[in-house]
Amino acid sequence: MESVIVAIDGPSGTGKSSTSKAVAAELGLSYLDTGAQYRAITWWMLTNGIDVDDPSAIATVCDKPVIESGTDPLAPTISVDGVDASGPIRTREVTSRVSAVSAVPEVRARITELQRTIASAAEKGIVVEGRDIGTTVLPAADVKIFLTASPEARAARRSGELKGKEATDLAATREALIKRDAADSGRKTSPLAKADDAVEVDTTDLTLKQVIECVVALVEEKRASK
Numbered sequence: 001m002e003s004v005i006v007a008i009d010g011p012s013g014t015g016k017s018s019t020s021k022a023v024a025a026e027l028g029l030s031y032l033d034t035g036a037q038y039r040a041i042t043w044w045m046l047t048n049g050i051d052v053d054d055p056s057a058i059a060t061v062c063d064k065p066v067i068e069s070g071t072d073p074l075a076p077t078i079s080v081d082g083v084d085a086s087g088p089i090r091t092r093e094v095t096s097r098v099s100a101v102s103a104v105p106e107v108r109a110r111i112t113e114l115q116r117t118i119a120s121a122a123e124k125g126i127v128v129e130g131r132d133i134g135t136t137v138l139p140a141a142d143v144k145i146f147l148t149a150s151p152e153a154r155a156a157r158r159s160g161e162l163k164g165k166e167a168t169d170l171a172a173t174r175e176a177l178i179k180r181d182a183a184d185s186g187r188k189t190s191p192l193a194k195a196d197d198a199v200e201v202d203t204t205d206l207t208l209k210q211v212i213e214c215v216v217a218l219v220e221e222k223r224a225s226k
């Protein structure tokens, strides 16, 4: 069977990661979480004392960290300079700083190149999730999906994941999420956007299972017509 490239974009909490992993596992494809790569480079900047409010400081050093992504959908990994970064990249500090780092054009150029290399190495194909996959990273993807959901649904899903000290109330989670969406959609270089030829799926009232089934059906339809 020919390889297939699936791009899944959308704002935070719309179900990109859970859907992409499940679809990739079901169809025997690789999986790439591009948000984890932007989080990883942000974590490296923070731990190395780089001022993340200074785009030129970020641009100067952004080629330094070695970022590696494991693409097995059942056990995805992310490491920086050989160190497992899967835990530290999910802290609130990284989450609140990642939009500033990911807006720097030099960072995007570097990470985009990495993403294209990973996608072209995936023999059977790959599901790549992010913000600009269908528009910029892989504009020739076979299937493009843009997931949406109401801010209320997204905030409820996200705050359900936070535990203990990091747990905030729903309103604070909603505010932080809306702020990040605005920064990601408003930046100059490859902002969060739906590609003209992407299929938009509003997941507000859908279960995760329904979203997975919908995407699997779209991919199978595309494969049948290839």
Ligand SMILES: Nc1ncnc2c1ncn2[C@@H]1O[C@H](COP(=O)(O)OP(=O)(O)O)[C@@H](O)[C@H]1O
Pocket (backbone or CB within 6 Å): 010, 011, 012, 013, 014, 015, 016, 017, 018, 019, 157, 158, 160, 161, 203, 206, 207, 208, 209, 211
């Ligand atoms: N359709 C859905 N209905 C309810 N919960 C969902 C749905 N899709 C995802 N979730 C849950 O919402 C949370 C955020 O999903 P995730 O896949 O991480 O979103 P994203 O990658 O877009 O930020 C996860 O806890 C996930 O299990």
Ligand SMILES: Nc1ccn([C@@H]2O[C@H](COP(=O)(O)OP(=O)(O)O)[C@@H](O)[C@H]2O)c(=O)n1
Pocket (backbone or CB within 6 Å): 011, 012, 013, 034, 035, 036, 038, 039, 098, 099, 100, 102, 103, 129, 130, 131, 132, 133, 180, 184
């Ligand atoms: N293709 C991508 C993916 C993520 N990002 C950036 O990385 C951040 C974290 O992405 P993520 O997918 O881990 O975020 P969540 O949806 O998991 O909260 C986003 O807020 C963007 O600033 C990006 O700019 N382009």
